[in-house]
Amino acid sequence: MDSRALPLIVAAPDSFKGSCSAEEAAEAMLRGARQVFGERAEYRSAPLADGGEGTLDALLAVWGTPERSVEVRDALGRPRSGRYALSVDGRTALIESAEANGLPWVADVALRPLDADTRGVGALVSAALRDGAEELLLCLGGSATSDGGTGLLSALGARFLDADGEPVAPGAAGLARITSVDASGIDPAARAARWRIALDVDNPLVGARGAAEVFGPQKGASPEDVRVIDAGLGQLARVLAAHRGIEPEAYLDRPGFGAAGGIALACVALLDAETLPGGELVSAAVGLPDILRDAALVLTGEGQLDSQSLGGKVVDLVLGTAPAGVPVAVIAGSVRLSAAECRAAGIAHARSLATGPDPLEELLRTAEIRIEDAAAQVCQALATPAPIPFPAVSAPDAS
CATH class of the missing domain: 3.90.1510.10 (Glycerate kinase, domain 2)
Incomplete structure (x- = not known):
């Protein structure tokens, strides 16, 4: 990354099926990041998909x-x-x-x-x-x-x-x-x-x-x-x-x-x-390696973070494409991986949108608001106490 430039935050999620598109999820993530970093960072939206619907x-x-x-x-x-x-x-x-x-x-x-x-x-x-x-x-x-x-x-x-x-x-x-x-x-x-x-x-x-x-x-x-x-x-x-x-x-x-x-x-x-x-295919079509090359932090996500997410889905794609040392945080409707599994996969932070026994209909209806709030919390956690540019995070939080 050019040391003279502001740190770049990239939001590169899949869609949250049934609630919001990948583009809507990416914009929500960036709104959350702006709550924490404001004009001290640059932002880029890069909505993705796994080659199926969306x-x-x-x-x-x-x-x-x-x-x-x-x-x-x-x-x-x-x-x-x-x-x-x-x-x-x-x-x-x-x-x-x-x-x-x-x-x-x-x-x-x-x-x-x-x-x-x-x-x-x-x-x-x-x-x-x-x-x-x-x-x-x-x-x-x-x-x-x-x-x-x-x-x-x-x-x-x-x-x-x-x-x-x-x-x-x-x-x-x-x-x-x-x-x-x-x-x-x-x-x-x-x-x-x-x-x-x-x-x-x-x-x-x-x-x-x-x-x-x-x-x-x-x-x-x-x-x-x-x-x-x-x-x-x-x-x-x-x-x-x-x-x-x-x-x-x-x-x-x-x-x-x-x-x-x-x-x-x-x-x-x-x-x-x-x-x-x-x-x-999606990575090549959108030029994902170039998009992530100068990133200081990458936010990604999907409806559910589980073992399938690490087998060629969008989260796995982002983890494999992000440069070494750049933290990748995952926001998901639900997180089914343990902290140890997240650590082994290289996930810096994983956060679920479900914060309690909320009905599914409520989660779907408020998904964008929850994604924005989760992104703000992730950014705050990864930037504290160290100021941006963001260091690599070695111990992921799978809360």
Whole structure:
């Protein structure tokens, strides 16, 4: 850090789902920090996401570009408006698949897990390509679909065929009947683009930890539906592996292919998409290393700080990116890690928004106020008795 500059405080949280966005949480944290340091510090907001829901809003806040909208279809084929974002230079598009195939958009009717498809995601991609995007960042999570990405690729011109050479039914219902794929009609712009897919989970495509078994029930799948979806995704993986001349296990066992009903499968097989943990994609897209490089204190957080937070989520990303010696404080709706676990993870201070037996509804309603107050308390604790610039804190307080 430049010794002539004021100390920089960076707020880089995830959203607090159900209560406030990552941008709202970051601003609340900075308001709390200003209560303690006022004009003696500089402040920067850097809202983040783990590559799932909320990633679009997080990147819009950092890029500062306007959101774009296009008419798409939800997972059941009904019209809706879907959003996407373009980077400042217009070359990179951020697409959150749940803008089209998200579970909330079909929650008003009986769920149809075998019929739901991802064609609407393809419409978002096509709109971004028409806008001149050369790179597509596709963020998965929160889906109502389990079609292995066949709807998305069908919207871009691919054909998934049965033994008679006829297109199969859309959604998971037709997957088990696929025997071949015709990729000749895929939009050349989609082929030419660089695809990167953010995975918010590490589940494989099929099996006990696969897309159907783990996530199917929340999409309305019965036990029989789960068996149908699992078998269909397995068949699709084998057909696509044969199409590429590789062993099926390369797709069947690949970590993360279970995300969002297997969307990454068809994208990797037919468009050479790269996959990576969502947090890494967001970090690269917003330039997190540069943002944190000169920080004197980093405030981050999420709804719940627990062992999963240290496995690729936003808190883990911030801890791994912050320069050595810079204290990282975590504010969370609830803290499930012990002081020893926080210390081992490198967390300087962890504070919960729940200060007593408050009803969940009250916590959600007052989240921003509580985040602001918690940030003020964290800053006071880390700055006392030493004046800023802030020293590294070796013994975290997990109160």
